[in-house]
Every structure is written in C-alpha cells, then in structure tokens.
Amino acid sequence: MLNPLDKIKTQVKRLSAYTLNAPECRVKINQNENPYDMPEEIKQEVMKRLANRPWSRYPTFVPVDLLVTMAKFSSWRADGILAGNGSNELIQALLTVTVGQGTKVLISEPTFTLYRLLIEILGGEVISVPLKSNLQYDTDLIKQTAKEKEVDLVIICSPNNPTGCVIKDSDLIDLLKDFSGLVILDEAYHEFSKHSVVPLLKQFSNLIVLRTFSKAMAMAGLRVGYLLSHPDLAKEIAKAKLPYNLNFFSLTAAIVTMENFHLLSPIIDKIIAERERVFVALSKIPGLEPINSQANFILTKTSIKPSDLMARLQTKDILARDVSRYPMLNDYVRFSIGTEEENNELLETLKQTFS
Amino acid sequence: MLNPLDKIKTQVKRLSAYTLNAPECRVKINQNENPYDMPEEIKQEVMKRLANRPWSRYPTFVPVDLLVTMAKFSSWRADGILAGNGSNELIQALLTVTVGQGTKVLISEPTFTLYRLLIEILGGEVISVPLKSNLQYDTDLIKQTAKEKEVDLVIICSPNNPTGCVIKDSDLIDLLKDFSGLVILDEAYHEFSKHSVVPLLKQFSNLIVLRTFSKAMAMAGLRVGYLLSHPDLAKEIAKAKLPYNLNFFSLTAAIVTMENFHLLSPIIDKIIAERERVFVALSKIPGLEPINSQANFILTKTSIKPSDLMARLQTKDILARDVSRYPMLNDYVRFSIGTEEENNELLETLKQTFS
Numbered sequence: 284m285l286n287p288l289d290k291i292k293t294q295v296k297r298l299s300a301y302t303l304n305a306p307e308c309r310v311k312i313n314q315n316e317n318p319y320d321m322p323e324e325i326k327q328e329v330m331k332r333l334a335n336r337p338w339s340r341y342p343t344f345v346p347v348d349l350l351v352t353m354a355k356f357s358s359w360r361a362d363g364i365l366a367g368n369g370s371n372e373l374i375q376a377l378l379t380v381t382v383g384q385g386t387k388v389l390i391s392e393p394t395f396t397l398y399r400l401l402i403e404i405l406g407g408e409v410i411s412v413p414l415k416s417n418l419q420y421d422t423d424l425i426k427q428t429a430k431e432k433e434v435d436l437v438i439i440c441s442p443n444n445p446t447g448c449v450i451k452d453s454d455l456i457d458l459l460k461d462f463s464g465l466v467i468l469d470e471a472y473h474e475f476s477k478h479s480v481v482p483l484l485k486q487f488s489n490l491i492v493l494r495t496f497s498k499a500m501a502m503a504g505l506r507v508g509y510l511l512s513h514p515d516l517a518k519e520i521a522k523a524k525l526p527y528n529l530n531f532f533s534l535t536a537a538i539v540t541m542e543n544f545h546l547l548s549p550i551i552d553k554i555i556a557e558r559e560r561v562f563v564a565l566s567k568i569p570g571l572e573p574i575n576s577q578a579n580f581i582l583t584k585t586s587i588k589p590s591d592l593m594a595r596l597q598t599k600d601i602l603a604r605d606v607s608r609y610p611m612l613n614d615y616v617r618f619s620i621g622t623e624e625e626n627n628e629l630l631e632t633l634k635q636t637f638s
Numbered sequence: 639m640l641n642p643l644d645k646i647k648t649q650v651k652r653l654s655a656y657t658l659n660a661p662e663c664r665v666k667i668n669q670n671e672n673p674y675d676m677p678e679e680i681k682q683e684v685m686k687r688l689a690n691r692p693w694s695r696y697p698t699f700v701p702v703d704l705l706v707t708m709a710k711f712s713s714w715r716a717d718g719i720l721a722g723n724g725s726n727e728l729i730q731a732l733l734t735v736t737v738g739q740g741t742k743v744l745i746s747e748p749t750f751t752l753y754r755l756l757i758e759i760l761g762g763e764v765i766s767v768p769l770k771s772n773l774q775y776d777t778d779l780i781k782q783t784a785k786e787k788e789v790d791l792v793i794i795c796s797p798n799n800p801t802g803c804v805i806k807d808s809d810l811i812d813l814l815k816d817f818s819g820l821v822i823l824d825e826a827y828h829e830f831s832k833h834s835v836v837p838l839l840k841q842f843s844n845l846i847v848l849r850t851f852s853k854a855m856a857m858a859g860l861r862v863g864y865l866l867s868h869p870d871l872a873k874e875i876a877k878a879k880l881p882y883n884l885n886f887f888s889l890t891a892a893i894v895t896m897e898n899f900h901l902l903s904p905i906i907d908k909i910i911a912e913r914e915r916v917f918v919a920l921s922k923i924p925g926l927e928p929i930n931s932q933a934n935f936i937l938t939k940t941s942i943k944p945s946d947l948m949a950r951l952q953t954k955d956i957l958a959r960d961v962s963r964y965p966m967l968n969d970y971v972r973f974s975i976g977t978e979e980e981n982n983e984l985l986e987t988l989k990q991t992f993s
Contacts, residue, residue: 288870290790292738295877320694321692339857375880379734381647384738400877505885527861530861
C-alpha cells in the first residue's frame with residue numbers, strides 16, 4: 284500500500300510546523316495586538332455599510348475601492364498595491380513567484396519565523412546573518428553577505444519582531460543601491476516608530492514594502508495586509524495571490540479604518556507613550572534588561588529562566604511570549620504593550636517576582 | 639540599473655494572470671453563487687455571537703470549534719480537516735507541499751483554471767487529459783495516462799466546473815487502487831449532486847477531498863473552504879497553510895451555517911429543481927444544446943458566437959459566463975442557476991434571441 288506521505292516534498296517533511304501555545308489569560312500581551320480594540324464608531328460604520336450586502340456574492344475581482352483608499356492612505360500608487368488576507372499571504376505570494384530550488388534569501392535572525400518557514404517549503408536556501416550582539420541590525424555584514432553569496436532576495440523586518448530594532452534609511456538606501464536583488468522591508472510595526480520607507484519606493488524599483496492591519500490598526504481578528512512596490516512587480520506577484528482573497532467584511536473594515544484613522548491615531552500615541560514608560564520601569568527591576576524598541580513590544584533579558592517566568596506570570600493570569608527558542612534569545616521574553624492598567628499589573632507582578 | 643523583474647521566475651512571467659471581466663448586471667449568473675443568499679436567521683445569529691468579539695485580537699491558532707463542527711457536518715475526523723480562506727487557499731497549500739520543478743500533475747481539461755495556474759507557478763508539469771467528446775470524464779484514459787506518465791498527483795473536480803460532469807465512485811475507486819500518487823477530488827459543487835466521496839477517505843489514504851462554502855453554502859463573500867484527508871497528510875499540508883488564515887467573522891459564519899443547515903437545505907433543493915427545469919427549457923430552444931449537469935450551472939452550446947450572445951444578454955442586464963476560451967468549449971457559455979424569476983428572465987431573453 285502507498286504511504287500517502289511519499290508525495291510530500293522532503294524539505295516539507297523535515298520542517299516543524301509554525302505553532303503557538305497560548306493558554307487563555309486575562310492579560311494577553313503575547314501577540315503584539317492593539318489592546319484598546321477598534322473604536323466603536325468605526326465598528327458601527329462598517330456594520331452600517333454592510334447591512335444589505337449579500338453574503339452569497341463574491342467580492343469584486345479587483346478590490347478597487349480598497350486599493351484606492353490604501354493608495355491615498357500610504358501615498359503610493361494604487362497599481363503598485365496588492366491587498367492580502369494578512370500580510371502573511373503577500374509574503375507567501377511574493378516568495379512563491381521568486382523562490383525555487385536553490386534561490387538564496389538573506390534574513391537577519393532572530394526575526395519573524397514565518398520567513399524561514401516559507402523559504403524552506405519553497406526549496407530556497409536561507410542565508411542567515413545574525414544581529415549584532417547588542418541585538419541591532421549589522422547592515423555592513425548584511426551588505427557584504429548579500430554580495431559575496433550572490434543572494435537573490437533580502438528580507439528585513441523593521442521595526443524587527445521580536446527585538447524592536449530598526450534599519451536606518453541611510454543603511455537601507457546603501458543596500459538598495461549596492462544590491463542586484465530585491466529587498467523586502469516588512470514594516471508591520473511602522474506606526475509605532477512614526478516612520479515609513481514607502482517614500483523610497485519612487486527611487487528604488489527593487490524595494491518591496493509590506494504592511495499589516497493586525498497591529499496598530501486593531502484588526503488582527505480580521506486579517507488584512509498590503510504590499511507596495513513598483514507596478515510591474517506587483518503585477519507579477521499578483522499571479523500567486525489567490526482570487527477573492529479578501530472577504531467583504533474585512534475589506535470594508537479596512538476601508539473604514541483608513542478613512543477614520545484620526546480615531547486610531549491617539550490610541551497609537553498612547554501605546555508609544557506606554558512603551559516608553561514600561562521600558563523605564565522594566566530597567567529599574569533588578570534581573571531584567573529591556574531592549575530599546577520602536578515597536579509595541581519590549582524584548583527583555585531575564586535572570587529567571589524564561590519558561591519559569593512565563594509560568595509565574597500565568598499564575599497571575601498574564602500571558603507574555605517566551606522567545607527563548609529564537610537564535611541569540613535564550614534568556615529573553617517579549618512583553619507586548621497592553622493598556623495602562625495591564626502594564627501596571629505586569630510591572631507589579633514582575634517587581635514581586637524579582638524582589 | 640536592476641530590472642526588478644529579473645528575480646521573478648521565468649515560468650511566472652510567462653503566465654497570464656487569472657482574471658475575470660464582470661460588468662455589473664441585475665441578473666448575475668456568472669459565478670455559480672447561491673442566488674437566494676444566506677437565510678436572515680443565520681445572519682442574525684452570527685451577529686449576536688460576535689457582538690462582543692474584539693476586532694484587535696487574533697483568531698485562535700487552531701480553530702478547534704470550527705474543525706469539530708466541520709468534522710460532525712462531514713462525518714470525518716477533525717484531525718484530518720484543514721480550514722482555509724476559500725478552498726483555493728487549500729489547493730495552494732496542498733500544491734505547495736507537493737509540487738516542485740518537474741512534479742507531474744494530471745488534470746482533465748476543461749476544468750477549473752486555477753489548478754493549472756498554481757501548478758505552473760510552482761514549476762510543476764501539467765499532464766492534461768481531455769474530456770471525452772461528449773464532455774464526460776474519460777476515466778480509462780486518466781488511469782492509463784497516470785500510469786504511463788508516472789504522474790504524482792491527479793486533480794479531479796466533480797461535479798466539474800465548467801461542464802457539470804461527475805466521476806463515478808466505481809471509477810474513482812479503480813483510480814485510487816491502481817495509482818501510487820495522490821488523488822485530489824474537488825467537490826465544490828457536491829451538494830447539488832446529493833453525493834460525496836468523503837466516505838471513501840476511510841479506505842483510501844491517498845485521497846484528498848476539497849469543499850467550499852462559496853456555492854451551496856451561500857458564503858462566497860466570506861471565503862471559507864476545507865480539506866479532508868488522512869490526518870498524516872493534513873499535518874504536512876498544514877505547514878504551508880498560513881497561520882490565522884481565517885478571520886473571526888467568516889469562521890463564526892461557517893459554524894453557524896453548519897449548525898443551521900436545515901435552513902439552507904430546502905434552498906439547495908429548490909436550486910436543483912430549477913436546474914432540471916432550466917435544462918428542459920434550454921433543450922427546447924433551437925440553437926442551444928445544454929449539457930446535463932450535476933452542479934448549479936448548465937454549460938450550453940450555442941449557435942450564436944458566445945461573445946455575441948453575452949453582449950446580447952447584457953443589454954437585458956443579464957451577466958452569464960463566456961467559457962469559449964476553455965479547451966473544447968469554443969461554442970459554449972455557462973449559465974448559473976438563479977432564482978426562479980431570474981431563470982425565467984434568462985429563458986425569455988434566450989427565446990427571443992434565438993427565434
């Protein structure tokens with residue numbers, strides 16, 4: 284009898300699946316979500332617009348309204364934008380049209396784990412450049428390795444998950460000028476750094492930018508992301524994007540949220556202010572060493588074993604993220620920035636734990 | 639300066655994108671949607687369950703409630719089920735873990751065009767077996783070709799889009815027994831044939847079944863599909879499925895719809911009855927030759943050029959599907975079964991056109 288697994292590619296069978304172990308907790312600071320939720324006014328407007336929308340009809344083939352709103356919102360051209368079911372789908376589409384057996388993709392680890400997983404499934408070779416020992420990007424080494432190993436793609440997450448470090452525009456420009464491949468800049472957390480590389484798209488046709496509605500935009504439950512690039516590239520990447528990938532509910536929610544961004548903006552500012560406050564407070568706790576972050580989370584070195592610290596926090600109904608299995612991060616945990624009350628609870632519990 | 643397209647795979651650049659030209663019309667019978675929409679009772683129950691669901695929180699990593707409901711609904715085990723953002727996403731995940739450069743995938747054309755597109759993007763080789771001249775599956779030729787060409791996968795859509803033909807269980811069993819690769823049976827339209835091959839999963843670990851909520855289940859706008867297979871296979875395919883692929887709205891809608899299937903069932907029966915009525919009526923129109931269908935559409939040979947017939951229907955605000963660019967279907971159009979009133983309008987217009 285046939286073994287049904289015989290037809291699965293060897294490189295896939297070798298891989299461990301992407302998983303998350305997440306027990307339910309009252310204070311949920313493990314996934315870098317917006318803790319304040321979507322403003323009620325936006326939710327009501329979405330419901331109003333969808334009141335008569337039949338569920339049985341497909342979305343339009345090209346979601347023009349959404350793309351035009353994204354173009355206005357991001358100051359880039361609509362024909363250079365693709366919308367996806369989370370930015371994950373667009374990373375996948377992008378890698379599907381570029382990565383085959385032996386394609387070399389440079390990533391700087393520790394970073395978002397999905398890049399490596401998708402590259403390996405597609406048969407590509409991961410060229411991993413470590414962060415510097417201070418957990419910042421080593422852009423010289425990235426440029427040098429990209430050149431020496433003749434890599435095809437470079438993926439940089441900035442601000443980086445799970446460290447919070449960023450690549451400077453000047454370094455990115457050096458890389459873009461110097462390099463004959465594509466550079467993918469994932470700016471999932473850019474709102475928390477008050478900075479975007481989208482203005483560089485005009486100048487560099489080998490730059491691709493990824494964005495998400497799952498973090499600052501308070502829509503993790505609805506799965507929307509977008510990709511910005513030269514229109515010629517967007518056209519090719521679109522071939523691997525599935526038709527009708529965005530349901531009408533998420534699509535409308537994204538439009539209304541962009542149109543009413545003034546309602547979200549103060550919430551984002553509040554999260555940034557809380558990040559600064561939490562950073563200072565964490566620094567004062569003996570046994571903890573927080574890393575400066577431009578995102579809505581703080582990577583923190585801990586003198587207590589991460590899994591033990593997680594267990595301790597969970598007894599207080601707090602769920603943070605154990606990142607000790609990432610390269611270089613044996614002794615680290617990651618705290619998403621919660622509401623002011625949640626952050627206070629976290630800090631109080633940590634003070635007790637490390638006293 | 640770098641040409642940004644240099645890093646796109648040649649096989650991708652060669653491909654035409656999947657497109658759909660669909661002007662807005664009052665009578666929309668071009669996408670095999672359920673014309674009666676979701677029953678209001680189901681919509682209200684979904685809204686009720688989601689009233690307090692924060693938008694900013696990710697769905698659970700594994701949607702256990704959904705998988706358990708799907709298991710009960712389909713009489714298969716939950717650990718052998720994957721849920722996707724439309725069945726398209728699961729076709730993609732399945733092909734991503736199985737198809738690389740040179741992998742041979744047999745499809746029987748004309749069929750759903752996405753299979754070929756995805757196989758080619760992934761570098762696989764399409765082995766195309768034509769339908770018989772009466773537009774039925776040629777299972778002997780499929781079996782023989784699968785063996786002779788040593789193909790790795792066979793994909794069969796049954797009832798087939800756009801022809802409506804089916805593969806008989808006995809033929810499918812012969813193929814499954816005889817063949818050392820995987821057989822993917824896409825039963826997107828199975829509700830309209832009152833038949834499913836899911837019971838065969840127990841016996842054949844090389845069978846994979848795909849289902850969708852976009853047709854009979856009246857949820858095309860919400861994008862939900864599922865894959866059923868041996869749990870070992872599901873586990874490997876899951877590696878290429880993106881995390882958090884289903885938003886909370888679609889996920890809840892799918893659960894409530896399955897729990898209240900008794901409300902949809904009479905609607906499906908009505909569509910089947912309408913299909914039989916429309917078939918007889920089309921047969922009586924000189925210049926039209928409808929093909930027997932087990933789905934919610936009828937492929938029809940037309941003595942008027944398909945593009946001309948489409949234009950004529952559009953003047954009456956009716957949008958059907960021109961399928962003349964599919965192999966073997968130069969002279970054919972496809973009519974989805976609409977509401978009784980819509981079908982009457984179509985038939986009236988056709989009678990006038992062909993008189």
